[in-house]
Every structure is written in C-alpha cells, then in structure tokens.
Amino acid sequence: MSRWNIEEIAYFSHDGRVRKLKFKAGEVNIITGASGTGKSAIIQTIDYCFGSSSCEIPVFIADRVSAVAIKMVNGETQAVISRRVLPGRSKTSHQMTLDYGSSCELPERSEDLNGTASRGDVRSGMERLFGISDANLQSSSEKEDEASRISLRQTTAFMFASKGVIDSDRVLFHGLDITKSASHIIASLPYFLGAIDARTLQARVRIHGLQKGIETEEKRRLQHQKDDDSFDSVSAALLQEARACGMPVQEAPFLSKQSRLEALQLLADWKAETPLTLLEGEPTPLARVLDEKQQVANRLIALRRELRDASETSRLSEEVEAGVERQRKKLQAIEFFSGGVHFTEKCPVCSSPTNEPSARQRAIKQAFAALTQERQVVRRNKPVLDAFKVRLSESINTSTREMQSLDMRARELIAADNIARVKEENSHKASRVSGRIGFFLEHSAKQVPFDSTRLEKYQETLDELEAEFGADATEDLLRAAESLVSDNATEIFQKLPVVEPFEKSRIVFNAKKPAVTLFDASARRSYKLTDLGSDQNYLSLHVALLFGLHRFFAAASSPVPGILIFDQVSRPYFPEQKDNDGSEEVELSVESSDTASLLNYFDFMFKETQRDEGLQVIVLEHAYFSDDERYKAAVRYRWRKDGKERLIPSEWPAR
Structure with a gap:
C-alpha cells in the first residue's frame, strides 16, 4: 500500500x-x-x-x-x-x-x-x-x-x-x-x-449555503413583520394624536391599513388656518377694558375719598351743633335771674337799682345771640351737606356697577383669549403632527411587501438535501x-x-x-x-x-x-x-x-x-x-x- x-x-x-x-x-x-x-x-x-x-x-x-x-x-x-x-x-x-x-x-x-x-x-x-x-x-x-x-x-x-x-x-x-x-x-x-465523501461534502457546503440563505430570508421576513407591527402602532398613535389636536380624523383608519394610509395622507396635507392679527401698536380689547377699569377704579378712589371727607365734615357739624346747643342752654340760665330779656338793672339781693352787672349781662346776651346764629348756620348747611353725600354715594354706586361690568367683560375676554390660545397651540401641535405623519409616510412608502417565494424554495431544497445528506444519513x-x-x-x-x-x-x-x-x-x-x-x-x-x-x-x-x-x-x-x-x-x-x-x-x-x-x-x-x-x-x-x-x-x- x-x-x-x-x-x-x-x-x-x-x-x-x-x-x-x-x-x-x-x-x-x-x-x-x-x-x-x-x-x-x-x-x-x-x-x-x-x-x-x-x-x-x-x-x-x-x-x-x-x-x-x-x-x-x-x-x-x-x-x-x-x-x-x-x-x-x-x-x-x-x-x-x-x-x-x-x-x-x-x-x-x-x-x-x-x-x-x-x-x-x-x-x-x-x-x-x-x-x-x-x-x-x-x-x-x-x-x-x-x-x-x-x-x-x-x-x-x-x-x-x-x-x-x-x-x-x-x-x-x-x-x-x-x-x-x-x-x-x-x-x-x-x-x-x-463518514462523508466528496459528494456529501459538496452537499454539506450547499446545505450550509442554504441555511445561510434561509437565515437571511427569515431575518427579512421578521424585519417585514416588525415593520408592519411598527406601522400599525405608530400610525394608530399618530391618528390618535391628530384627533387630540382637533384634526379631522375618521373612524375608517382603524379598520384597514389602506384606509389608514389614506387618512394619514390627508392629515399630512393638512394646513392650519391663518389667525387674524391686530395692527401693529393697536391695543387688544382686553387691554382697553383693563385701561377703562383702571380709570373707573381711580374715579372710585376719588369719590370714596370725597365721601369720607363729607362724612367727616357732617360729623364735625353735628358735634358743633351739639356743642352750641349745650352752650346756649347754659346761657339761657340768665332768664331765671330777670324778668325777661329787658329786665331792670337792680341788685339781686336788695332789689335796689344798680348799674354794676349790666356789662356782664350784655356779654352773656351777646354770646347767646352768637351761639344762636351759629346754630342757625349749622342747621342751614346740614341739608346741603347731606345732599352732597347722597350724590357722592350715587356716583360711587354707579362707578361700582361700571366696574362690575368691566370685570365681566374682562373675564369674557380672558376666556376668549384662553380659547384662542388653546386653538393656536392645537394648531401648532397639529402642524407638527402633520409634519411627522408626512415623514412617516415618506419612509413607510419605501417598504416592499415580503415575497416568501425564495424562502419557500430554499426550505424545500434544504429539506431534500438534509433527507439525503443530513446528519442522520452519516x-x-x-x-x-x-x-x-x-x-x-x-x-x-x-x-x-x-x-x-x-x-x-x-x-x-x-x-x-x-x-x-x-x-x-x-x-x-x-x-x-x-x-x-x-x-x-x-x-x-x-x-x-x-x-x-x-x-x-x-x-x-x-x-x-x-x-x-x-x-x-x-x-x-x-x-x-x-x-x-x-x-x-x-x-x-x-x-x-x-x-x-x-x-x-x-x-x-x-x-x-x-x-x-x-x-x-x-x-x-x-x-x-x-x-x-x-x-x-x-x-x-x-x-x-x-x-x-x-x-x-x-x-x-x-x-
């Protein structure tokens, strides 16, 4: 050998x-x-x-x-x-x-x-x-x-x-x-x-190649399945997000992939409405209302200050009137010592005529007359002061009602402004969602449906070779x-x-x-x-x-x-x-x-x-x-x- x-x-x-x-x-x-x-x-x-x-x-x-x-x-x-x-x-x-x-x-x-x-x-x-x-x-x-x-x-x-x-x-x-x-x-x-010969070896090499091919095709199939699952989840999330932004979304997208694609395409082409804008430098309605409200508030402050002053003046007048009245009553005691206003000047003890007290009497009389005059002045001005206070109170009530009206208008304008702001935010969100949908569709459109023909052919050939040359055969x-x-x-x-x-x-x-x-x-x-x-x-x-x-x-x-x-x-x-x-x-x-x-x-x-x-x-x-x-x-x-x-x-x- x-x-x-x-x-x-x-x-x-x-x-x-x-x-x-x-x-x-x-x-x-x-x-x-x-x-x-x-x-x-x-x-x-x-x-x-x-x-x-x-x-x-x-x-x-x-x-x-x-x-x-x-x-x-x-x-x-x-x-x-x-x-x-x-x-x-x-x-x-x-x-x-x-x-x-x-x-x-x-x-x-x-x-x-x-x-x-x-x-x-x-x-x-x-x-x-x-x-x-x-x-x-x-x-x-x-x-x-x-x-x-x-x-x-x-x-x-x-x-x-x-x-x-x-x-x-x-x-x-x-x-x-x-x-x-x-x-x-x-x-x-x-x-x-x-245990294996050249023919088996060649078949083993081919089996190995087929296994690699099947592995590649399986990866492609799994990737397609993953892409489909990803499309379903992402498209559903985008549609729900679009609906939350107030965009027009129908129920059809949740039924089939094709209807989802159509709805997504409509959303991708969606354009937001252009909001109205004020002229540059022009105040907003809310700013004008707030300005008026400030003016009314200032007026109310002035009226209330005047009313306080008038009330204080009225109080002081009443105190003066009461004081004058007390003084007059004290001075009226002179009437008990004479027969009247025109009494004879004489001594109060012996009743003999005298000129000694006449000056004091005259002073008392003058003071009494002055107090009487002051009382009359106070009584004459009191109705005027009361009328002034009434007018001030009416003005305050009017301004208060005006303030309440302005408050109501301001709340309405703030509510409307909030609604407009929410709409604007939703519009911005909708624009972003529309852009993301467009990007998503652009990349999803490149996905080619998986063709299982090659995988099935590989698997069929592999089964035939393994039956003849597989591990069991050797x-x-x-x-x-x-x-x-x-x-x-x-x-x-x-x-x-x-x-x-x-x-x-x-x-x-x-x-x-x-x-x-x-x-x-x-x-x-x-x-x-x-x-x-x-x-x-x-x-x-x-x-x-x-x-x-x-x-x-x-x-x-x-x-x-x-x-x-x-x-x-x-x-x-x-x-x-x-x-x-x-x-x-x-x-x-x-x-x-x-x-x-x-x-x-x-x-x-x-x-x-x-x-x-x-x-x-x-x-x-x-x-x-x-x-x-x-x-x-x-x-x-x-x-x-x-x-x-x-x-x-x-x-x-x-x-």
Whole structure:
C-alpha cells in the first residue's frame, strides 16, 4: 500500500549552502540527540511547509535559513514543497513553491526551487495531490464558514505527537488546545473517517449555503413583520394624536391599513388656518377694558375719598351743633335771674337799682345771640351737606356697577383669549403632527411587501438535501468508523506498557467531541482521560489512538498522509534518569524495567510499519539503545551535545 511519506527535509542558508535530512518511506526513522541540537524543529518545519498561518520555527534556525523545503513521495509520485523564511520577528512568508511529478528533486540552492505560488494556491495544490476533495469546493468565490472547511491544515492533527500532546492528560490531538484550530479539526474528523465523501461534502457546503440563505430570508421576513407591527402602532398613535389636536380624523383608519394610509395622507396635507392679527401698536380689547377699569377704579378712589371727607365734615357739624346747643342752654340760665330779656338793672339781693352787672349781662346776651346764629348756620348747611353725600354715594354706586361690568367683560375676554390660545397651540401641535405623519409616510412608502417565494424554495431544497445528506444519513457511518478506530486503539493499548487498573480496559473513541473513554467490562466501570494518572498510561493511550487512527486511514484510503512524528517517546521516563538532566543523549540498555518498557514502544512501531500499510514513523528522541540492532539501524542521525553535527551547523551565518 502506498501513502504519502516524507523522503527529505531541506534547510537553505543565506550563503548558498543546504542541509538535507533523508528519511526512509514506510519505515521507522529515528533522530537522537541532546537538547539544543534542533531536532524538535523538524515538526515546526513540516507544519510551516504545510501552510501554517505563522512560522513557529525556533529563532536560532529561522535566523540562519532563507527557506525550508520537504520532499514527499507516494509510490511513483513525488512532490517538493518549500516556503521562504523572512528576516525579523515575523519570520512568516506567504511565498511558497510546489513542484510535483514522477521525478522531483530538492535543489542545492533555494533560488532553483520550482513552482512559485501563494500560500493559498500551494495549499490547494497539495490538497488535490493528497485527495482532499474539499479543495475543489473551496475555489468558489463565496466565502464559506471556516469551521466547516476541510483542508490540508487539519491533517497535521493526526500526524504530530508534539511535546504538548504525547503524554498530555487533556489534549488528545495536536492543535486541539488552540481554539481556532480545534473547531476545524473537529469538523474534519467525519470526512477523514470516511463518514462523508466528496459528494456529501459538496452537499454539506450547499446545505450550509442554504441555511445561510434561509437565515437571511427569515431575518427579512421578521424585519417585514416588525415593520408592519411598527406601522400599525405608530400610525394608530399618530391618528390618535391628530384627533387630540382637533384634526379631522375618521373612524375608517382603524379598520384597514389602506384606509389608514389614506387618512394619514390627508392629515399630512393638512394646513392650519391663518389667525387674524391686530395692527401693529393697536391695543387688544382686553387691554382697553383693563385701561377703562383702571380709570373707573381711580374715579372710585376719588369719590370714596370725597365721601369720607363729607362724612367727616357732617360729623364735625353735628358735634358743633351739639356743642352750641349745650352752650346756649347754659346761657339761657340768665332768664331765671330777670324778668325777661329787658329786665331792670337792680341788685339781686336788695332789689335796689344798680348799674354794676349790666356789662356782664350784655356779654352773656351777646354770646347767646352768637351761639344762636351759629346754630342757625349749622342747621342751614346740614341739608346741603347731606345732599352732597347722597350724590357722592350715587356716583360711587354707579362707578361700582361700571366696574362690575368691566370685570365681566374682562373675564369674557380672558376666556376668549384662553380659547384662542388653546386653538393656536392645537394648531401648532397639529402642524407638527402633520409634519411627522408626512415623514412617516415618506419612509413607510419605501417598504416592499415580503415575497416568501425564495424562502419557500430554499426550505424545500434544504429539506431534500438534509433527507439525503443530513446528519442522520452519516451517523451510522461515523459510528462504524469510531468502532473500528476504538477496536484498533484497544488492541494496541493492551500491548503497550500500562499501569493498573487499565491493562484490560477498552478504548472508546468519540469523534464528535473528540474524546476517549476507557471502559473496564469486568469492573463495569468507565474512566475519563484525566483518570489515567500515570504519564506512561497517557503515552500509551496517545500512541494507541494515533496508530489506531492510521490503521483506519490506511484501510479507508483516507487523504491523511501516512506520517506519524513523535517528539521524545521517552519523555515519561526521563525524570527517573537521576544522573542526567535531559540535556544530553542517553544511552540505554535493556537491563532496567523502565528501559524495557520504553523499548516496548519501539518494538511496536517496528512491527506496525511492517504491516506494509504505507505508514512512516519519525521519532525525535533523547534515548539511544546501544544494544538493540533494530533501533540502531533505524537511527538516521545522531547529534551529540559535544559533537559538531546538529540540525543547522553552527557556522551558518545569522541575518
């Protein structure tokens, strides 16, 4: 059986030199070496040539190379893929080359690499070479959802067992710990497991497009419904507001949308009547009434003041009259001492005639006469004063009635003014409402009725495709593939070093998550990945699952390349090497149990490649088994810390 393997990896320097690593197809290839010799960069190099979005090649190497390349073979077909490495911090270049045919060789100079193209074009070309059917579908100008795209990039998840994966208690495949990559890997598994084929894949892409179209049409339909509801509520509110302003609104608008539109159009064309205006400087009727009222009030004040003065004068006259009357009565006492007014002057004791009191009598008489005259004056003026008071009272009553009449006229004018003001305010409100109605109609008129024909057509086509290619149609195939992978992984797992209680456990693989569960039938107990505990158990599980998948890939002719690369299988065992800090290559013998357990993994790998299923295994390792001939024969390169050989010669110049 033939699958895509790696034959060579090349690193091109800036000064025209090249470093080539050669591997054997369909066999186990081991590179041993100390830390810092660059062996782990092989995974990043292959990943970079497989079109990664960024360059993860370590800086020491990236600074000393201008390009990297890999040569892949599949039977008689060969392919050379290369990619530039830029100077500086970014390192990432989108310039690649792809050359394929029956005879392709890695040149000695990077300038001689053939087939220059963009990263996207090279990836598409490699996908076609590998048989990834989605490559043709992705040439469409329509941008598809990246999570549903099957591409070359997802194959690396099943090729690399990097240091973050090989004995991880949480990460099942390379790239699943990166959110963006994880969604792509999960979406690709059904395709690589053969649960969906190219025709199904094409239908899935079409289903996805139809779902997007239906989603768009549903949004349009909901928007139209929302617009209709908004029209109903807004138009009803505008009509009610117009009615509150006194505008002519009929009952018809509340019956149908068309009658509402007609009524709204009439209201939009409504014009307010122009109110009458006074000449400039002319007082208003209310101002004139208030002016008259002020004049009457001033007149009333003057009349009341005169009436008070007249009343005061009348009171004083009455007091004077009373005082005069009292004085007259006192002076009338003289009549008791004489026979009358013309009495004989004589002594009041002896009655002899005398002239002595005559002067006093005359004075009394004169005073009495004066008082009598004053009384007559007061009595003569009193009717005049009373008549004057009556006239003043009548004038006050007349002015009061006039004031009351003016008050009534003022109230009427104020009421009329308020009514006019309300009408004016309503007119202004009506004008504003009319303008808003016009604006509302202008925008509502642009609304096109929703046409459900396209939505119904999309839904009908989607139902047909889902009936034939939907999840139900592929569920059985996916379950069967999961079962076969689980069987393969379980068989391998039980051959590898495993710490109890998992020696007889069955691996159950779930491709949808993806996840694994270990099930012990005898104990009727299942275990999650995090329950394994021992690093050795995790290593065995990852090795078993990856090889189990590749057995299935080979049987199903999956487009995943037949390449498995492990970064230090001995990783769980190195902490037990007390005399070694992990920075140097370790020579081991089979004397210890741990060494025997570690060698068990390599024995399995040798046997697995002998199944002739086109699987190539590349191991980047610290351990070196000096007494195992198969192991030594599989070692392609041995880079000691104290030696000169390493991935990139130290004498290569840096940029």
